Amino acid sequence: MSESRLSRPEAGSAASHWDAVFTRTAPDEVSWFEADPSTSLERIDAAGITGDIAVDIGAGRSPLAALLLQRGWSQVIAVDISAAALQQLADQAGHPAGLTCVVSDVLAWAPERQVSLWHDRAVFHFLVDPGDQAAYAALAARTVEPGGIVIMATFAPDGPVQCSGLPTARHDADSISAVLGPAFALVDERRIEHRTPWGAIQPFTWATLRRLPIRA
């Protein structure tokens, strides 16, 4: 674990909440579990993005970061508010070279370099405050290099109203695009139904956006 930044007033309680979730559950005991992040990999392949640095926002204990390293990315940054989640992610991955774990509220993260790929599965929808959503968009615009790709997966408009006991903001691709603003162009959108380990269906919106070469 390389860094720790928790600066928002509520970040401490959120970190405790998520640490408890990851400490008390097995990977396949949470609704968002997937053994294989196949949709993420498909959307990354479809975007045709290659590069040096990728970030997985709210990575949890997903195997995606390790898989991206195996596919040739030189550095993958896993950002998560939960130290417990990132410890499990790193342990499961075998602490590969190129994996950087940053324990931070995403809105407090201060990246040192730009990235080619920003991936967020099931994290942005926990930002229910429009001010927090705007701060997220400004961070993404600063962090993703021109030509880079953002892949977002959020609960769809008919998706769950909460997850892990927390309220969610549901989105279609237009609302994701509207929040991210004119620095990003929507290049792909689709609805994909996630099946939880106990068989419930959760509709997700998947959106792929390209960072335009304009000032945010």
Ligand SMILES: C[S@@+](CC[C@H](N)C(=O)[O-])C[C@H]1O[C@@H](n2cnc3c(N)ncnc32)[C@H](O)[C@@H]1O
């Ligand atoms: C539903 S889980 C998804 C995990 C992972 N993306 C996946 O697909 O398996 C949400 C993740 O976001 C993290 N998280 C929630 N709020 C966050 C925030 N404000 N900043 C950073 N991470 C956050 C949680 O700790 C958790 O790992």
